[in-house]
Amino acid sequence: MANLWSGRFEKEMDSIVEEFNASINFDKRLYDCDINGSIAHVTMLSEQGIVTEDEKIKIIETLKQIKVEIDNGEIEFSVKDEDIHMAIEGILIKRLGDTGKRLHTARSRNDQVAVDTRLYVKKEILNIVENLKYMEEVLLEKADKYHDQIMIGFTHMQHAQPVTIGFHLMAYFQMFKRDIERFKDAYERTDYCPLGACALAGTTVPINRHRTAELLGFKNVTENAMDSVSDRDYVLEVESAASICMMHISRFAEEFVYWNSQEFSYISIDDSFCTGSSIMPQKKNPDMAELLRGKVGRVYGNLVQLLTVMKGTPLAYNKDFQEDKEGLFDTIDTLKKSLIIFAKMIEKTEFLMDNISKQLNKGFLNATDIAEHFVKMNIPFREAHELVGKMVKYCEVNNMDFVDLNDRDLNKIDEKLSKSLLPEDLSMEGCAKGRVSYGGTAPIEVLRQINVGKSWLHQQ
Ligand code: ARG
Numbered sequence: 001m002a003n004l005w006s007g008r009f010e011k012e013m014d015s016i017v018e019e020f021n022a023s024i025n026f027d028k029r030l031y032d033c034d035i036n037g038s039i040a041h042v043t044m045l046s047e048q049g050i051v052t053e054d055e056k057i058k059i060i061e062t063l064k065q066i067k068v069e070i071d072n073g074e075i076e077f078s079v080k081d082e083d084i085h086m087a088i089e090g091i092l093i094k095r096l097g098d099t100g101k102r103l104h105t106a107r108s109r110n111d112q113v114a115v116d117t118r119l120y121v122k123k124e125i126l127n128i129v130e131n132l133k134y135m136e137e138v139l140l141e142k143a144d145k146y147h148d149q150i151m152i153g154f155t156h157m158q159h160a161q162p163v164t165i166g167f168h169l170m171a172y173f174q175m176f177k178r179d180i181e182r183f184k185d186a187y188e189r190t191d192y193c194p195l196g197a198c199a200l201a202g203t204t205v206p207i208n209r210h211r212t213a214e215l216l217g218f219k220n221v222t223e224n225a226m227d228s229v230s231d232r233d234y235v236l237e238v239e240s241a242a243s244i245c246m247m248h249i250s251r252f253a254e255e256f257v258y259w260n261s262q263e264f265s266y267i268s269i270d271d272s273f274c275t276g277s278s279i280m281p282q283k284k285n286p287d288m289a290e291l292l293r294g295k296v297g298r299v300y301g302n303l304v305q306l307l308t309v310m311k312g313t314p315l316a317y318n319k320d321f322q323e324d325k326e327g328l329f330d331t332i333d334t335l336k337k338s339l340i341i342f343a344k345m346i347e348k349t350e351f352l353m354d355n356i357s358k359q360l361n362k363g364f365l366n367a368t369d370i371a372e373h374f375v376k377m378n379i380p381f382r383e384a385h386e387l388v389g390k391m392v393k394y395c396e397v398n399n400m401d402f403v404d405l406n407d408r409d410l411n412k413i414d415e416k417l418s419k420s421l422l423p424e425d426l427s428m429e430g431c432a433k434g435r436v437s438y439g440g441t442a443p444i445e446v447l448r449q450i451n452v453g454k455s456w457l458h459q460q
Contacts, residue, residue, distance in 0.1 A: 004086055004093075022079040023322050028070075029329065030084050033119040035067045037112060038088070040215035041195060042103055044208055050106070055099045062095050063088070083322075085109050085116070106205040110229040110317040111197040117324070118190050119216065121238055124332045125187045129460070131339035132180045132245070136173060136457050138343045143169040144450055148443035150428045151266070151356050152365060159363025162428035165351055167441040170449050175248040177453070179241065180460060186237040193218035194228035200316035201225055230316045232306065235324050239303040242335045246296040249338050253292035256345070260286045265355040270348040273341075292342055295334050302327030360428045361401060364392050369431040370402065373423040387414055402426055 003013075013021070039060050046056035066088060069075050081087035086109070093100035147166035152159050193213035196203070202225045213221045222228040259266035269286050277283035309323045367388050374384035394413045395401060403426055410417035423430075436442040439449070 003082065004090060018082075019079050021082065023083045023325065024077045024079060024081050024087055026326050026329065027084045027113075027116075027322075028077055028087070030116045030120055030325075031070050031088065032067060033116040033123075034084050034088055034112070035063050036119065036216065037115045037195060038063055038103055040212050041107055043215055044212045045102075045105060047211060048206055048208055050205060050207070051102050055102055058096055058099050059092065059103055062092055062100070066091055083109070083113075085112050106196065106198060106203040106207045108197075108199040108229070110199050111194050111225075113321075114194040114197070114229055114231070115216070117328075118192070118194065118218075118234060121190050121234055121328070122187060124336075125183050125190070125238060128242075128245075128332070128335060128339070129180055129183050131336055131343070132176050132183070133457065133460055135176055135339050135343040135346075136180070136453070138347050139169050139173045139176070140450055140453055140457070142166075142346060142349075143173065143446065146351060147446040147450065148429075149351065149353060149356075150360060150432050151351070152359055152363070153441070159365055161368055161435075161441075162360060162365045162432045163441040164432055164443055164446050166443070166446040166450070170446060170453065172248065172252050173449075173453050176245070177456065179245040179248065182241040182244065183238070186234065186241050189237060190234040191219045192222045193220070194222045194231075197222065197225035197228035200229055226316045230313070230318070230321070232310055232321060232324050235328050236303070236306055236310070239299070239306060239328065239331050242331045243296070243300050243303045246299040246335060246338065249342055250293045250296040253289045253342065256289035256349075257286050257293065260289065264359075265352060267349050267351055269345065272348070273345045288341055288345055292338050295338055299331050299334055302331045364395070364402065365428060366402065366426050366431045367392055369426070369434065370423060374421070377421065387417060390414055391417070 003009075042051060042056050042059045045051045046053055051059075066075070075091070077084075077087050081090060089100070089104060092103060143166035145166075146169065147164055149165045150162050151165050151168065153161045153163035153168070193209065193216055195212050195216070196207050196209035209221045213219075222231075256267065256269060258264055260269050269289065271284070273286070273288040274284045275287045277285065305327050306324055309320050313320050370391070371381065371384040371388045374387065375381050379387070390413045391402065391405065391410075394409065395405070398409075400409075402422070405413075405419070405422075407419050410419060410421075425431075433442050433444075436445050439445070
């Protein structure tokens with residue numbers, strides 16, 4: 001069959017050009033959005049008296065039938081169809097003849113592809129948010145379980161201060177919370193219907209764009225036809241939000257990789273998320289954590305690819321924009337799967353407290369607590385810092401810990417120092433417990449953070 005646009009052409013397309021031009025192989029996944037868009041469009045056309053009631057009914061029935069057949073895999077697409085919009089319209093016309101030819105009144109593929117993509121992005125943002133909410137629930141539960149269990153808090157990958165495991169997990173809760181907010185915010189700007197913008201300049205046909213928007217569940221219509229067909233910000237926004245979210249996933253995944261290493265042994269990732277080695281029989285590799293860490297690459301890539309495609313494109317529609325979809329689909333698929341797999345992996349992970357506790361006495365994690373204790377005894381902080389620094393040095397040289405220091409040692413370090421000046425409780429639990437400042441690591445404060453997190457999550 002000749003292309004639907006072939007009226008002014010004399011020659012057929014070269015087959016390699018046909019293939020290069022076609023997007024059907026990937027945009028076929030928009031078929032339900034395309035059909036919903038067409039049903040709303042023809043409903044509006046009939047309400048406006050542009051097509052008859054009878055024509056509308058025939059078109060809608062046939063479109064619904066085509067949807068069922070695509071759902072069941074009964075329709076085979078070919079590059080000859082070019083894209084999903086032409087493919088569906090082509091089948092419609094084949095089945096309905098002249099009536100089918102009325103559907104494309106006051107519409108262009110330029111606004112059609114824009115409305116399809118917006119509908120798709122809206123639906124997928126909601127799916128992503130659902131997956132993020134699942135992740136948040138898992139984190140809240142784990143954080144609650146480990147709200148008073150102590151581990152090492154690092155800065156520069158050096159032992160810094162004792163923190164609670166629940167506190168560490170709640171840091172990720174906050175990252176994913178912002179991700180949810182970012183996706184919801186992107187949804188707001190996606191929620192404008194471009195249909196009726198036509199090729200670039202609107203139409204002389206008396207359409208009602210607000211009605212089409214309402215039928216499709218958009219909160220409003222886009223304001224300028226030229227912008228409507230050439231805007232891809234909504235794809236870029238979802239890819240940006242996805243890139244930030246994948247960055248969070250990859251940071252967390254990296255922690256899983258090293259926590260799972262022989263050197264750390266803080267966790268042992270469940271067998272169902274690991275693989276073996278083809279040569280080393282003893283190996284159990286954290287492949288899922290590594291893949292989660294690595295998948296961020298393609299998601300960034302897709303964002304940069306589309307930013308680059310859009311750069312410098314003049315108004316209005318350009319075929320370049322067809323390059324928006326493969327990256328978008330890949331990003332959405334990757335993010336949704338990553339969130340589910342990671343949440344399930346976290347759910348199945350327990351911390352090996354015996355191993356973690358053994359590490360706690362290395363690195364003078366309670367040094368800051370001693371300095372803060374000195375501050376409470378009216379020593380200026382800079383001086384307190386200096387004194388504890390000297391204590392650390394002395395302990396390191398003499399292979400001792402703070403608790404081993406007696407009055408003679410302390411006096412040698414600095415004549416101001418004595419055992420009575422040191423805090424009574426130098427335990428890691430004691431230190432963590434004391435950090436009750438808002439947002440701090442104390443178990444009681446972590447429980448507060450969990451409660452705030454829970455009530456926020458329930459409102460989402
Ligand atoms: N397949 C095209 C895309 O994804 C649809 C729009 C084509 N419009 C056109 N005038 N060639 O962008």
